[in-house]
Amino acid sequence: MTRRVYIFDTTLRDGEQSPGVSLNVMEKLQIARQLARLGVDVIEAGFPITSPGDYEAVKTIAREVRGVTVAALARANFQDIDRAWEAVKGAEQPRIHTFIATSPIHMRHKLRMTEEQVIEAAVAAVKRARSYVSDVEFSAEDASRSELDFLCRVLEAAIAAGATVVNIPDTVGYATPEEFARFIRDIRQRVPGIEKVVLSVHCHDDLGLAVANSLAAVAAGANQVEGAINGIGERAGNAALEEVVMALYTRRDQFGCETNIRTEEIYRTSRLVSSLTGMPVQPNKAVVGKNAFAHESGIHQDGVLKERTTYEIMNPVMVGISQSNLVLGKHSGRHAFRQRLLELGYELGEEELNKAFQQFKVLADKKKEITDADLEAIVEEELRPVPVTYTLEYLHISTGTTIVPTATVGLKKGDEVFEEAACGNGPVDAICRAVDKVTGVPCVLKSWGINAVTSGKDAIGEVTLKISENGGKTYLGRGISTDILEASAKAYVNAVNRLLWESGRLTDKSNEVS
Incomplete structure (x- = not known):
């Protein structure tokens, strides 16, 4: 008989804890909606107590995204749990996920609590969460380095207190597959009531074993796997959910399991997460890599x-990687364009479609044939949820090996176009300096990278960069074009727009989004 495995996605919580990643509320909502289309069972939307922004993101996702369980993380204390409830109470299917560490090293050095105090805190936390919701997940942080006897006592107490899901994390990626499978089997045999709850695992990739450990746990009886799209997360990241799902499907003869995932949405979900987090997918990445x-x-x-x-x-x-017989070029019309986007999984509103179609026509004048990757790049560029303060109206570059690189940029703000010119150490530096003169916001370019979205001499280049103001928070910017310098200018302006928005300098947040 086929066994159901639940997929718990923590891209928006553990995934966002990746160094250098900071998503705003609208970006998180966009990813959450795509995760719902993908068919994950649970979206862990964030850790509400950590910041007002995280609280608002969880609250917005809980209110707006339907057909999926929305979870909020909370430490084993009442303040965290109360805040989590306030954030998820608008969800169709709310879950509170509470945790406390159970390994000797964590209890001694981090918590400075005895075993009995940890059990007491776990029970109190689960009961508090159950007073708000019927679906409570309890995690024993650093479970894989915990003493088995003590861990079983904690899990038994959490189940008795009302936990409906118990999670066994390999928090630091220390376990090996055979060892972790044996660990899960022992827990199933030794914890009273374990058969009445969902047994979950959450594996990290410090030794490159997160997916292998997750699959070993499923084979040993776990029925929920936690992970993130593209495997992003703390340090080396989490189990890559797309790899777990496709392994379970491809080797269903071995696992005898099924998930609720709509696999044709995997590639688009991967692209969206990569785009909004600014974390490129390595070419040889399993399932979703370019190669x-x-x-x-x-x-x-x-x-x-x-x-x-x-x-x-x-x-x-x-x-979700498909080829169409529908060839698009400069003579193609809106109907063919809309149809191809639908085939790729993009259902755009009329205004969004008009913007994307205009960009398609501009690109079609430069390229002989438009590929699916071109279309994906256009749509993702147009749908990025950052309010527009400035848009790039024009760009002129003078550069070479014997002259000082100079850039002239025209930025449109409202109905006005502002022009400035600047010199730099290179053309990109000159562009950035010119934009700074227009906006009056002096920024430091922290990183710059380019990726060929499509192939050939007329390929679309995608520039991803990060800026900061006065050495503070970093802001991500992306731009696409067949011209690398134009893509760089678009990316820099996009990052400045994000800085202005997230730092609260926009007086009108109803601006059109890009």
């Missing part, structure tokens, strides 16, 4: 042409 279904070797190419399954154990169409 995951690429074949260069002649022997491999010959085999795939004769029979795809000779070298492909997964069909790329299944994860």
Whole structure:
């Protein structure tokens, strides 16, 4: 009989804890809506007590996203739990996820609590959470380094107090697959009432074993896996959910499990998370990497042409990587454009469609043929939820090996266009200096990177950069164009817009978004 495995997504909580990642409320909402389309069972929307912004994001997702459980994280204290409840109480299916560490090293050095005090705190936290919601998850932080006898006592007490889900985290990625599977089997055998609750695992990737440990746990009887899209998260990250899901599907002969995931949404979800977090997906990343279904070797190419399954154990169409017979170019109309976007999974409103179609026409004048990757880049560029203060109206560059690079930029704000010119150490530096003169916001370029979204000499380049003002918080900016310098200018302006918005300098937050 096929067993159901629940997918708990923590991209917006543990994933956002990745160094350098900071998502605003609208970006989190956009990802949450896509996660709901993907079919995850639980979205851990954030850790409400940590900041007003995180609280607002959880509250917004709970109110706006339906058809999925929305969870909020809370330490094992009443203040955290009360705040979590305030954030998720508007959800269709609210969950409070409370945790406390159970390993000797955490209890001794971090909590400075005895075993009995930890059990008492866990019970009190679960009971407090149950006073608000019927769905309570309890996590024993650093469970894989905990003493088994004590861990079983904590879990038994949490279940008796009303926990409906108990989670066994490998918090520091220390476990090995065989060891972790044995650990899960022992817990199932030794904890009274464990059969009445969902047994979950949450594995980190410090040794590159997060997915392997998660799958070993499922084989040993766990029925919920926690992880993040693209495996993002603290340090080396979490278990990559797309890998877990596709392993369970591809090797269902071994696992005998099914999930509720709509696999054709996997690739688009990966692209969205990568785009909004500014964390590129490595080319050889399993399932969603650029090279995951690429074949260069002649022997491999010959085999795939004769029979795809000779070298492909997964069909790329299944994860949302598809090819269409509909060829788009400069003579294509709105109907064909809309249809192709629908095939790619993008259902745009009329205003959004108009903006994307205009960008498509501009690109079509520069490229002979528009690929699916081009369209994805256009749509993601247009739908980024950052209010527009400035837009790039024009850009002129003078550069070379024997002259000082100079940039002239025209930025549109409202109905006015402001022009400034500046010199720099290179063309990108000159662009940034010119933009700073227009906006009056002196920024430091912290990082700059470019990725070829499509292939060929006329490929779309995607520039991702980060800026800061006076060495403070960093702000992410993205821009796309067939011209790298134009993409750099767009990315820098996008980052400045984000800075102005998130620092509260915009008086009108109803501005059009980009």
